[in-house]
Amino acid sequence: MADLILTPNFDSADDFYAQLLASHEGLGKDESDALNARLILVLANHIGDAEVLSQALKTATLPGD
Numbered sequence: 001m002a003d004l005i006l007t008p009n010f011d012s013a014d015d016f017y018a019q020l021l022a023s024h025e026g027l028g029k030d031e032s033d034a035l036n037a038r039l040i041l042v043l044a045n046h047i048g049d050a051e052v053l054s055q056a057l058k059t060a061t062l063p064g065d
Helices: 013-024 029-047 050-060
Strands: none
16 A cells, blocks of 8 residues: 655655646636646546545645644
8 A cells, every 4th residue: 555645755846836826827716626626637647546545635635734
């Protein structure tokens, strides 16, 4: 069983964040939500491990600090 990685795990996180924000420029709320949904599905497919995805869902639904 693989474990969800919650520590920084890739270089240039700030660059990716900038790309993510740029990809939403000019989009309305519905379009932005659809882009996020497509991105989640693409990344979930890439991960391809149901247990890791389940861990990610549980982590994402925890209340914030």
